[in-house]
Amino acid sequence: MKIAITGARGLFGYGLTEVFSARHSVTDLGHQDADITRPEELRAVFTKIGPDVVIHPAAIPDLDICEADPDRAFLVNVTGTRNVADAARDVGAAVAYISTDAVFDGKKRTPYTESDPTLPVTVYGRTKLLAEGIVREAAEYWVFRVSVLFGPGKANFVEKGLNKIAAGEEWIVAADQLGSATYTLDAAEKIREVVEARRHGLYHLANQGACTRLELARRAAELARLDAGRVVGKPSREMGRRAVRLEYAVMEMRALQQAGFAPPRPWQDALEEYIRTLQLPARKD
Numbered sequence: 001m002k003i004a005i006t007g008a009r010g011l012f013g014y015g016l017t018e019v020f021s022a023r024h025s026v027t028d029l030g031h032q033d034a035d036i037t038r039p040e041e042l043r044a045v046f047t048k049i050g051p052d053v054v055i056h057p058a059a060i061p062d063l064d065i066c067e068a069d070p071d072r073a074f075l076v077n078v079t080g081t082r083n084v085a086d087a088a089r090d091v092g093a094a095v096a097y098i099s100t101d102a103v104f105d106g107k108k109r110t111p112y113t114e115s116d117p118t119l120p121v122t123v124y125g126r127t128k129l130l131a132e133g134i135v136r137e138a139a140e141y142w143v144f145r146v147s148v149l150f151g152p153g154k155a156n157f158v159e160k161g162l163n164k165i166a167a168g169e170e171w172i173v174a175a176d177q178l179g180s181a182t183y184t185l186d187a188a189e190k191i192r193e194v195v196e197a198r199r200h201g202l203y204h205l206a207n208q209g210a211c212t213r214l215e216l217a218r219r220a221a222e223l224a225r226l227d228a229g230r231v232v233g234k235p236s237r238e239m240g241r242r243a244v245r246l247e248y249a250v251m252e253m254r255a256l257q258q259a260g261f262a263p264p265r266p267w268q269d270a271l272e273e274y275i276r277t278l279q280l281p282a283r284k285d
């Protein structure tokens with residue numbers, strides 16, 4: 001298949017490009033190659049590539065940036081997705097959209113399924129939900145809701161925190177956000193399977209098992225043989241964040257299982273593999 005990937009220099013874009021390139025003809029579109037807020041430019045790029053599928057992770061994923069600048073968040077996350085969906089339709093391509101657990105309100109205490117009602121409580125979550133709606137207007141689409149991402153290609157929550165500890169600093173993380181965690185390479189593999197099988201629809205997609213940010217950070221420090229005592233848990237409200245964080249965002253992968261796909265391995269195993277690949281600076285003990 002011919003695959004075009006938006007936001008391909010981003011964290012998930014990198015993982016998707018790695019995985020899809022092994023079996024398909026991939027055009028990895030960075031921000032410079034295709035600005036999703038410029039519909040004519042985007043249409044010209046898609047026309048040249050002639051993709052069968054456009055995978056669309058490009059977005060402003062930072063909750064606090066979105067909260068501070070809702071117009072920009074709307075322009076990139078919503079209008080940008082409208083442009084991607086329209087240009088894809090015009091060249092006969094289906095869209096696989098990367099969404100988020102932030103479409104929920106975080107009030108539930110059992111895992112969210114794909115049929116649970118959405119009620120985003122942040123600008124980011126609202127823009128992502130609107131974008132899901134746009135993608136779902138097409139007859140053939142995929143929406144993959146992922147959660148906290150870690151993986152190669154771009155510094156992320158885990159790598160940045162480990163670098164702090166290696167530099168002798170504290171890594172302060174939220175102790176009260178329970179959710180799922182997603183290794184980009186595992187999620188990209190699963191997306192590849194689902195896309196190759198042409199099983200369209202809405203899917204929750206993360207590594208198995210729930211964890212708080214604190215548990216994820218401590219385990220990462222242990223696996224990296226760094227001082228896990230430097231990981232300090234705090235209540236989210238004390239972290240001075242502009243956007244509300246969800247207390248509970250665990251996702252159940254019901255649609256994936258119902259469609260006959262095995263969910264990705266437990267987050268602990270994925271984290272172990274990821275940490276093995278990381279080049280961390282020497283410890284300052």
Ligand SMILES: NC(=O)c1ccc[n+]([C@@H]2O[C@H](COP(=O)([O-])OP(=O)(O)OC[C@H]3O[C@@H](n4cnc5c(N)ncnc54)[C@H](OP(=O)(O)O)[C@@H]3O)[C@@H](O)[C@H]2O)c1
Nearest residue numbers: 007009010011012031035036057058059061100147148149
């Ligand atoms: N990170 C997470 O923990 C997380 C959790 C749940 C869901 N998600 C979703 O997963 C997707 C990927 O997230 P990520 O962490 O990989 O984000 P990322 O690393 O910030 O990658 C997003 C990419 O989109 C590009 N982009 C931004 N504005 C653009 C525009 N106008 N035109 C074209 N490209 C543009 C960015 O390029 P520049 O940097 O050059 O602007 C960046 O390379 C997003 O849709 C996000 O909502 C992420």
